Amino acid sequence: MIRIENISKRYRYNGHESAMILSDINLTIPEGQFVCLLGPSGCGKTTLLNLVAGFIKPSQGRILFNDARVTGPGPERGVVFQDATLFPWLTVRQNVEFGLRQRGLNNNNRTKIATEYLHLVGMALHANAYPHTLSGGMRQRIAIARVLALEPQALLMDEPFSSLDINSREHLQDELLRVWDAHRRTLLYVTHSVEEAVYLADRVIIMGPAPKSICGDMILPLKRPRKHFSDEFRSVIASLRLSLDALPCCIKPSEKKSGRI
């Protein structure tokens, strides 16, 4: 369970406080729920995800994960980034083994578990390849395997399929649902696509610019498996569109990548 309590976030540049990104957010995400954070770019979806991941610290408030306060990143909260960010100096298998190695597993067990998860995402044949020889979709599959191998209690995904072509994206969405369905872990998923959110999520949280960071919170009344073109699917999309249309289409970019750890 993820509890987000009174969270606010401002970024700081050269000592100056910049505008508020997130303002006074309160959310509770129960165990096993698939939650999409939906909203225009720049509204702080990624910032909220990074806070839950522990990559950044809130300016105010706190985040509890299974009742323990989040103070930094950790393998119980696996993150899939927008780019696969596989380590280019490691083979596919070694990339998946990275987290297992940190846990101190021996060689045999590492290889066994890594192979199992590579199978799960259909990449077992490429175990000995280096990431640069693979396509974007394949890399993202491996990034998912790498995180699943950690056996995290929650998955945090930041627009993981947004840089893929439509075909791979839909394939990977289906595979993600299959994998999620097998274990029902809590999943927090950032997207700016209404279709994607409606196809994947149990619950959609609509985010807007601060100070009104949360503009909507909706449990989707759709059964699984979902069909892209069913009437109810379309009507849910239409109603979410309405809420989104009320928001400004984009907000000035605020999250700057810094070169330092």
Next chain:
Amino acid sequence: MGRSILKNLIPVLIFILLWQVIALMVTAVKGVPFPTPWQTGVKFGSLLGGQFLSDHTLYRHILDSLTRWFIGFSIAAIAGIGYGLAAGWSRLFEDATYKILHILQLIPGLAWIPVAILIFGIGETATIFMIAMTAFTPVAINVLSGVKRLDTTFVRAALMMGAGRKALFLQVLLPGSLPAILSGLRIGLGNGWRVLVAAEMIVGTGTGLGYSIIQARWTLDYTSAFACLGVICAIGLVFEQFIFNPLEQRTIARWALDRDA
């Protein structure tokens, strides 16, 4: 295959031709015997055959130069990589020392001569000191910028998978900055080689290629000096072609991945 040999051969032929033309012109116009490629080649052959050059064989000179270069460069490489990693890791250390690095970088290699002689006296150690000083800065600067440019998401991914400080350093920072380390070493090696030859001319080492060139000049044995120049070029080429090029191609191909993504 045939084409590529031809492509490599053409610049060599042009170079020899130009050399021949210049040699003939200088000899004709100024009346001093300028060694032609042929004369140099013949001389080189007899030096290889064991003819003495300033009291030692050519092999001894080459060996001594290479030894000095290797020792000086090794010191610079270890210190430079160590510094770069440490300063990339700790902001405090970087801020405290980076300006010094910049000042060092502005000092031409040969300007270390008085310092070297004052500290170490004339001879071997002074030469090695000069090589180490000139090779150190490019290695240190390159490694530092390599560590700093390392993608933040790599670090985040590693922490998320449970990497501790030691693993972060050894398994992410170090391999991640390998391309920068290599290019720093390459520049350092070149700088060291150039300053070595020059230092041997002045510091009075008694052996070495630089020493031989300057001695040959005093005895008006210009052909031997030219033969030594040829050896210097050949050694440089061997290091480029057979050590650094293959290493860089291997790493760049792999590491290129997330750079442009």
